[in-house]
């Protein structure tokens with residue numbers, strides 16, 4: 593069954609599936625102004641780097657629809673949307689492309705709105721096509737009869753297409769290559785337990801959920817032939833930010849000779865970022881660590897270290913799979929060749 597995380601209602605709003613309620617409830621929200629859109633992004637009702645790109649651009653269309661569509665108003669909307677979550681590069685970079693499309697459409701508010709909605713629709717269509725290309729390239733790396741480990745959620749819920757890492761997993765399953773997908777629970781917000789396991793069940797793919805703390809012994813046991821995750825931002829040298837815990841998986845995979853793959857569209861590469869140290873990491877409230885869904889298990893007001901992402905050094909990554917090709921080390925030259933930057 594298909595998972596549809598959002599619908600673009602041209603001239604009206606962006607409708608999103610509220611991911612904070614999954615898997616218990618499938619409720620859709622109509623985002624009709626920039627404030628509602630930013631709240632949905634900040635609270636992870638919509639999430640996943642490529643999907644945030646679509647949401648960011650849709651936010652620009654909604655701003656033009658509700659506001660005055662002047663240069664100043666559009667630039668202010670862009671700044672507000674881009675600041676909502678700092679790590680996933682596509683939120684800001686795709687919103688900026690939307691802004692540029694609007695400014696290039698001339699001075700007429702109607703023309704600017706039309707250009708923005710057309711940009712968002714085009715971007716979603718491209719995303720869907722590129723996910724399929726990425727999945728084809730990624731599935732070709734996996735051996736027959738394999739089991740893989742993934743982290744966080746990288747499926748349709750995270751991209752609007754078939755997903756990045758989970759798209760690879762889905763295609764490998766359809767090709768009869770994959771026997772099982774292991775998914776970490778992904779504390780503290782449980783994207784693996786709540787979202788990936790939900791998507792795997794819908795796709796009919798055998799899935800096994802594990803506590804994040806069991807991933808090292810799973811890899812050491814030889815039960816998985818690859819670890820594959822998505823990415824939120826890839827620096828020019830291949831250092832990659834993804835959901836916190838990814839670095840640990842890559843380090844353990846390297847220790848045991850298991851390939852560690854990143855699956856991400858080319859838009860996740862940030863040519864302005866020289867290395868991982870330059871990637872802004874989002875820190876989230878301490879309350880997220882000490883409880884979930886209204887249940888609290890830590891004493892109130894504890895201090896907590898809660899980065900939403902970590903950076904995996906390029907040296908631990910066996911390959912970066914994009915829709916345009918599979919990049920291998922050394923990544924600085926592979927990325928420069930792909931993006932045309934030196």
Ligand code: MRU
Pocket residue numbers: 636639640641642680743744745746747750751755756757783821822823824834835836900
């Ligand atoms: O905080 P989230 O749920 O937005 O984090 C998502 C991830 O880390 C994903 O792995 C990443 O965005 C890639 S999504 C295809």
